[in-house]
Amino acid sequence: MNAIEFDRAQIEALVRQAIRSGGLGSGNAALGAATGNPPGWVDGKPNLRVSISARHVHLTDEHVETLFGRGATLEPEKDLYQDGFYAAKQTVMVVGPRRRMLPSVRVLGPTRSASQVELAFTDSISLGIDAPVRHSGHIDGTPGCVLVGPAGSVQLEQGVIRAARHVHMNFADAAHYGVENGDMMRLKITSHECTTVFEDVLVRADEAAKLEVHIDTDEGNACHLDGASKVELTKSGCGCEK
Numbered sequence: 001m002n003a004i005e006f007d008r009a010q011i012e013a014l015v016r017q018a019i020r021s022g023g024l025g026s027g028n029a030a031l032g033a034a035t036g037n038p039p040g041w042v043d044g045k046p047n048l049r050v051s052i053s054a055r056h057v058h059l060t061d062e063h064v065e066t067l068f069g070r071g072a073t074l075e076p077e078k079d080l081y082q083d084g085f086y087a088a089k090q091t092v093m094v095v096g097p098r099r100r101m102l103p104s105v106r107v108l109g110p111t112r113s114a115s116q117v118e119l120a121f122t123d124s125i126s127l128g129i130d131a132p133v134r135h136s137g138h139i140d141g142t143p144g145c146v147l148v149g150p151a152g153s154v155q156l157e158q159g160v161i162r163a164a165r166h167v168h169m170n171f172a173d174a175a176h177y178g179v180e181n182g183d184m185m186r187l188k189i190t191s192h193e194c195t196t197v198f199e200d201v202l203v204r205a206d207e208a209a210k211l212e213v214h215i216d217t218d219e220g221n222a223c224h225l226d227g228a229s230k231v232e233l234t235k236s237g238c239g240c241e242k
């Protein structure tokens with residue numbers, strides 16, 4: 001096989017892969033995988049993304065059935081940037097004390113071993129729940145709430161949190177930044193008249209993640225993320241600003 005034939009065969013394979021996985025984003029991911037690039041890398045480099053994670057709910061399989069009916073499963077509506085994760089078609093009503101509520105909060109999939117409600121500070125104020133800042137999954141001792149779906153309701157004894165800012169990355173990204181899972185990083189968002197530096201950005205590294213910072217709606221609004229001209233992620237305490 002000469003070089004040109006090889007290239008063509010490889011390109012055809014990539015195109016088929018991209019078509020199978022659907023969409024431009026996942027097509028690029030397929031390209032990365034096939035060329036040996038780490039997930040999410042573009043042109044041989046990490047490709048930083050900063051996303052606003054709006055209020056949402058994670059549910060157990062059991063709670064999905066209670067809320068949406070026997071045999072119900074989550075129906076994916078929109079894929080998230082992280083492979084395998086999605087926004088479901090389903091929403092639930094989140095009810096706090098004194099009947100204050102958020103009427104339709106999106107469920108994210110896949111299901112988990114414990115149900116959890118992730119709110120921004122403003123959401124928690126309107127709900128009347130003093131939700132602590134926690135990293136996803138660390139819900140011991142957090143306040144509960146009631147979830148209401150079309151087929152039933154669930155009393156959560158705990159699980160209402162303000163999700164702590166964090167950055168997903170794979171091990172190649174971690175090596176690039178000189179950080180490890182559990183380290184803290186600094187994120188600078190440059191935007192007209194509201195440039196903001198976020199400290200305490202927790203590194204969540206695993207094999208398959210794509211480089212992506214998750215901040216909540218309050219944080220995203222504070223720095224006017226939609227109008228940002230530059231985003232920079234650096235290792236905390238690196239001394240690079242001195």
Ligand SMILES: [Zn+2]
Pocket residue numbers: 166168214
């Ligand atoms: Zn996240």
